[in-house]
Amino acid sequence: MHRIEPAPVVKSVTVGAPPERAFEIFTARMGDWWLKTHSLTASGQKTVVVERADGGRWYEIGTSGEVKEWGRVLAYDPPKRILFAWQLNADWTFDPDFETEVEVTFEPTAEGGTTVRLEHRDLANYGAKAEVARASLDSEGGWAGLLGAFAAKAA
Amino acid sequence: MTYEGKVLAALADPTRRAIFEKLAKGRSSVADVARSLPVSQPAISQHLKVLKEAGLVSDEPLGQRRIYSIDPAGLGPLRQWLDRFWEDQLAAFKVLADSDEASGAGPRKPER
Known part of the structure; x- marks a missing residue:
């Protein structure tokens, strides 16, 4: 059937560092800037690892050494672009069968800095999960889940 | 309903x-x-009315026309949460990227 896609989340930020450096910081040093409050580890986040190759893993490591998978690197193209598969479902659980895309591009600015643009897309995949549909139905105005319910009924 | x-x-x-x-x-x-x-314009207006009543689209006046868009408030808590999440993360990234630049760390060679 015809599928309805929720609009992707698009964010951008301009930094003083040139693209090579911005890309390096974004990927190789993700653990240095990632907000530690957003972690799946029980012991607290020690660092984040982005394996620098197509098909690489994307995960975090807790201070006790436990590993929590986040997803994969679908395309590694320094210093222009990195494409992640974000595989945490709406319950914040890693699910190898669940996938949304996070694409990050690095564009040089006239001043020698970089505009970093992030797009989190395929959000309709969240709606395909029944539990998300239920959660969204409970909240007035949530339609990502409603679309999933619609897809199920219209199938 | x-x-x-x-x-x-x-x-x-x-x-x-x-x-x-x-x-x-x-x-x-x-x-x-x-x-x-x-589809004719009157028919589209009628369809837009139904979509609006369902909370799926919103409209605002622009001159003599009305501009329709998907209602961002209707996109669901999860999407709103992700929107805020990435906003905060990019802000944190900017702090480090700008401080590194300010400390004089030069750009490294691009990897191949």
Whole structure:
């Protein structure tokens, strides 16, 4: 059937560092800037690892050494672009069968800095999960889940 | 009709789904929508009314026209949460990227 896609989340930020450096910081040093409050580890986040190759893993490591998978690197193209598969479902659980895309591009600015643009897309995949549909139905105005319910009924 | 029922009914019609998808790509006037679909403007206005009543689209005046868009408040708590999440993360990234630059660390060679 015809599928309805929720609009992707698009964010951008301009930094003083040139693209090579911005890309390096974004990927190789993700653990240095990632907000530690957003972690799946029980012991607290020690660092984040982005394996620098197509098909690489994307995960975090807790201070006790436990590993929590986040997803994969679908395309590694320094210093222009990195494409992640974000595989945490709406319950914040890693699910190898669940996938949304996070694409990050690095564009040089006239001043020698970089505009970093992030797009989190395929959000309709969240709606395909029944539990998300239920959660969204409970909240007035949530339609990502409603679309999933619609897809199920219209199938 | 329940809220869910309204939304499902609104989207059950293929023309309304097509209108909704067009608006998902960008805000449009009735005339803009009419140009991209083989449907008359009055019919499109009627469909937009149903979509609006279901909370799926919102409209605002622009001169003598009305501009329709997908209602961002209707996108669901999860999407709103992700929006805020990435905003905060990019802000944190900027702090480090700018401080590194300010400390005089030069750019490294791009990797191959």
